[in-house]
Amino acid sequence: MGKIILKKVNKSFGETQVIPGIDLTINEGEFVVFVGPSGCGKSTLLRLIAGLEDTTSGIIEIDGRDVTGEAPSKRGIAMVFQSYALYPHMSVRNNIAFPLKMAKMSPEAIDKKVTEAARVLNLTNYLERRPGQLSGGQRQRVAIGRAIVREPSAFLFDEPLSNLDAALRGTMRLEISELHHQLKTTMIYVTHDQVEAMTMADKIVVLNAGNIEQVGSPLDLYNKPDNLFVAGFIGSPRMNFVKGEAAKPYNAPTVGIRPEHIRLSKESGTWKGLVGVAEHLGSDTFLHVNVEGIGLMTVRAGGDFPVTHGDTVWLTPDETRIHRFDDAGKAVR
């Protein structure tokens, strides 16, 4: 249960083509993350799968059934919205019970399911409260509870953690991942945060202007990006790109090297540069170095590497971790 196939799915708003024909398979039980910059079409794609938007052309299949023209509630999926979209006039209990009430379940059955969902999500003590009386994390759990009780074949998450502070985001990320392991249900998760994508996904779909740039596991995308866009998008801080004369020794028009794959030295190395801004994160320090003939590069240094603004340093890339790209921006392996 929960296999989703998109065949040449196309979406246009008037003259503007937002999704230009996508083919994608999401296997049963997978945690798939749609990631990409703002406006890339990831939320639109999610809404097409949910049935909240109609496709312009193409087919969407869920568990072998063509659901392209079907209403959202008939597709067997549940969605958690970015703003939680809880019903403010209903208690937590009634919020979670609402889909079961719409499905005309008996009050006893509804009560049983709501109690169990509340127990799983630590909401038992909050069942009679209204959403306005809950914290952000609690509201998020109510939204998840409302989705869980429907026992859908797939969960859709539309940037569910965007409205939370950093600490809570980290906690909720773990909770959602744990939920996935418990329920073993297909989950499609949309985010612009590539850290969320890398830490939660079985499979990442990188989108850019409606096109799928690459599909793969987090480490696949990290170690073998197919093109410049994916290489620059995945990984934080961003991959450094070297063009022109400096790239010639590596037999490619453009080469890329991640900040964590560059060795720093005060004595010698491949590239020479002047240290600019240093970002101290505690465990790591990221130096922005103005390299002669290349420009600004970011390098990860150990917390104890002694350097100040204006110092001269030498950068040596790890040759085994260099990425080569052709003139069209495609990876050359």
Place this chain on the structure above:
Amino acid sequence: MARAVSTRRTVVFTIAAWIVALIIFFPILYTIITSFKSETEAIQGFNIIPSGTVESYAAVQAQSNYFKFFLNSVVLSLGSTLLALLIAVPAAWSMAFSPTAKTKDILMWMLSTKMMPAVAVLVPIYLLFRDFGLLDSRIGLTVMLTMINLPIVIWMLYTYFREIPGEILEAARMDGASLWGEIVYVLTPMAVPGIASTMLLNIILAWNEAFWTIRLTTTNAAPLTAFIASFSSPQGLFWAKLSAASTLAIAPILIMGWFSQKQLVRGLTFGAVK
């Protein structure tokens, strides 16, 4: 940081507010005072202390059946409000949640009908009412009051519905609610303050409407506005009786407005401040 407001400033502003409120309310206050005078007292000039006689009220009740007019006002106000809501809620829902390129134009056009003076269509409306047998009928007046206030009701509901996040309705859709279910279980409960304010405003507008209620009624469907008008006779204005009739006409709506002022203010200012 809030500015510290001195006590003296507060006192000055309070007194000024009371003065402005009294000036605005004074015509109504003087009408009520005059209703407790005799006709002789009433024509003797400006005097804010009445003798307290209720002879004008007795004369008004003897001359005409106040409760029949009162009942007509209630039926027309409530009837036109309910009918207006029945039409306006789906219309406003459609404009708020499924707008098209023409939505704003349609709203503007609807409101523009309120800019036309009613007297411009008096003759055609009168003839239509006559030909369809609607003159002096509650049904005819209810429809008329509905139509003239419908643009405002739709506009107010539209602005309320626009404040409701679309995602909540989408969530209801995902949860299996039909279109009707969305309106009944989610939209209406969330919009109750807005719907209540709109209803109150429409009741007041319908209750006070004088132009059509006087011209399209005689005896059967005449509401309190016609009741007041019947006391301005060719012999002259009987001030005390007229004041008594006016007080009896406005008292119900004044009391209703007093108790629902919070909702009314909210309704009229909603959306003004984000």
